[in-house]
Amino acid sequence: xxxxxxxxxxxxxxxxxxxxxxxxxxxxxxxxxxxxxxxxxxxxxxxxxxxxxxxxxxxxxxxxxxxxxxxxxxxxxxxxxxxxxxxxxxxxxxxxxxxxxxxxxxxxxxxxxxxxxxxxxxxxxxxxxxxxxxxxxxxxxxxxxxxxxxxxxxxxx
Numbered sequence: 001x002x003x004x005x006x007x008x009x010x011x012x013x014x015x016x017x018x019x020x021x022x023x024x025x026x027x028x029x030x031x032x033x034x035x036x037x038x039x040x041x042x043x044x045x046x047x048x049x050x051x052x053x054x055x056x057x058x059x060x061x062x063x064x065x066x067x068x069x070x071x072x073x074x075x076x077x078x079x080x081x082x083x084x085x086x087x088x089x090x091x092x093x094x095x096x097x098x099x100x101x102x103x104x105x106x107x108x109x110x111x112x113x114x115x116x117x118x119x120x121x122x123x124x125x126x127x128x129x130x131x132x133x134x135x136x137x138x139x140x141x142x143x144x145x146x147x148x149x150x151x152x153x154x155x156x157x
Contacts, residue, residue: 086144090142092145108139113129126142
């Protein structure tokens with residue numbers, strides 16, 4: 001470390017004079033830094049390069065355990081409907097800001113939706129639902145308010 005500070009104190013600065021305006025000259029300074037081998041002795045316990053480390057040391061260290069795959073209550077491709085009572089009493093319905101007894105969302109209770117993705121967030125397990133034949137964007141809904149359907153064919157309520 002001492003040799004590095006000595007090299008920096010003895011380094012020369014080269015300057016380049018440029019002018020962006022004819023009236024204001026600007027000088028840019030670039031320090032010249034030279035690599036110097038340290039004269040300080042290295043501690044014997046410390047290994048500095050990968051080649052010095054034994055190959056057995058890398059194999060004996062245990063790898064971090066892989067995170068467990070989450071267990072979901074549904075699977076992708078599952079056909080579902082939304083439970084009307086649970087949805088109307090949820091924060092999801094309140095966040096949309098629809099007036100009470102809004103009829104524009106009846107398709108989520110009556111038509112089938114397909115589970116596109118499942119995730120576990122901090123607030124619980126959610127499913128990304130897209131409704132078949134309805135030109136709307138998919139929505140993330142909690143899986144506890146979804147009703148599973150065992151078969152693909154369904155009758156509209």
